[in-house]
Amino acid sequence: MIHSKWFRLLLVIVCIVAGGYFLQSYNQVDKPQMVNTDGRTFEKAQVIEIIQDNVQENGSRVGDQIVSLRIESGIHAGKTVQANCPNGLLFGTVCEPGMEVVVISSTIGQLDLHTVYNIDRSLPIYLYIAAFLILLSVVGGKKGVKSAVALLFTFICFVFLFFPMILRGTGPVAASILTSGIVLAATMYLINGWSKKSVTAFLATLGGILTAGISAIIFGQAVNLSGYNVSNIESLMFVAQNTMIDIGQILFAGILFASLGAVMDIAMDVTSACAEIEKHNPQISRKALFQAGMNVGRDVMGTMSTTLILAFFGGSLGTWVLDYVYDLPYLQLINSNSIGIEIMKGFSASFGVIFTVPIAAALSAFTWRKDNGKKTVVKL
Incomplete structure (x- = not known):
């Protein structure tokens, strides 16, 4: 038993090293x-003084x-440099002395x-993520720590595997299936170890996300409807013209990832x-x-299906609000690309959830079964 544990530990270390390489x-x-970014960098800075404010008498x-600013x-x-600070909703901010900002130096x-890009949000973001991971570890105990590691591994797979794959010309759907399989296998191993239960859940999950994609x-x-009907298609088309990324599949790859959890x-x-x-x-029968x-x-x-639909609804709430306020005709609304895509996202993921139930139940019944008065275990 001791030798078996050391062997599994050694195997995990080898997999981590080989995978990292x-x-x-x-x-x-x-x-x-x-x-073109020649001669332009983003740097951290602190506001020292407001040389000229842009506030009007009416407060606008x-x-x-x-x-x-003092560049950091x-x-x-x-x-110490002088910089312009625009006051847009998407770009710039309202500067105050002592504020930490990000500046574009050209x-x-x-x-x-020098132009102020935005307030420096790095520290609050890091603290927010750290608080989540700490809370997950404290409340979840050992399983919580493993869940945090699984989340970190998922992020690594997205950045260092999925994105390079599609940039090298692999279809986003195929890349998402492979990435999901790796993330799923690692998560199952970290949370429950390799067992009949983990393998059964792994296979059922694969069946569910494939059902969602199909x-x-x-x-x-x-x-x-396809990936060419999304709202930011112009930017994606520019990417497609300069890379090997098949942007038509990105929408469906996103649905696979969204349904995975x-x-x-x-x-x-x-x-x-x-x-x-x-x-x-x-002695229970199959x-x-x-x-x-x-x-x-x-x-x-x-x-779970309601959770998925509400998640997609919340993510596109701005679109729904605009459609409601503008009081669009029903035929225009139901036949618009944006509404069709949101319906496809929410319900296809729910299809995956629905079909996962019989798949998981059937696989479990064939993994632990009893027939003809004699219990039989199907080895995986």
Whole structure:
């Protein structure tokens, strides 16, 4: 037993080292220069003084502020410079002395120009994420720590595997399936170790996300919607012209990723319930175990599907509000690209959740089963 534990530990270490080396080398991909950044850098700075404010007598702001900044990073670190600060909703901010900001430093010949990009949000973002991970670890204990590691691994897979894959020409749908499979396998191993329960939940989750993707593709073909109908298609087309990324598949790849978490949850719920039922009733038949899994899945399925639809609804709430306020005609609303895409996102992910229940129940019934008065275990 001790030798077995050391072997598993050694195997995990080898996989981590080999995986890290692969990701590091695979991530060495040449990115095309989409925007000219020669002579321009983003640096941290602190507002020293408001040289010229842009506030009007009625309290509104017109034009730019002119501020004095102390640069805190980059080649100009330590220098005090003068900068413009626009007051837009998407770009710039309202500067106050002592405020930490991010500044765009541009060098044109012998001339240095500085413009406030936005408030520096780095520290609050890091603290917010750290608070989440700490809370997850404290409340979840050992499983919480493993969940935090799984989240970190998921982020690494997105940045160092999925993005380089699609940039190298791999179809986003295929890349998302591979990435989801790796993330799923790592998560199952970290949370529950490799067991019949983990493997069963893994297979059920794969079946669920594939169902979500297939249903989205079928719906997209039926209503003539694709990744080319998204709102930011102009920017994506520019990317497609300069890279090998198939932007038409990005929408469907996103649906696969969005459904992964919910599908994984319900697959593990059903599988764990079936494993526990079989543990306390070893003589249960395959049919009875399948029915028990279906009963558990039905309880979770309704709330999980509602959660997915509400999540997509909340993410596109601005679009729904605009459509409601403008009081668009029904035929215009129901046939618009944006509404069709949001419906496809929400319901295709829910299709994945629904189909995961019978898949997980069936796999569990065939993993732990009893026929003809004799218990039989199907090895995976």
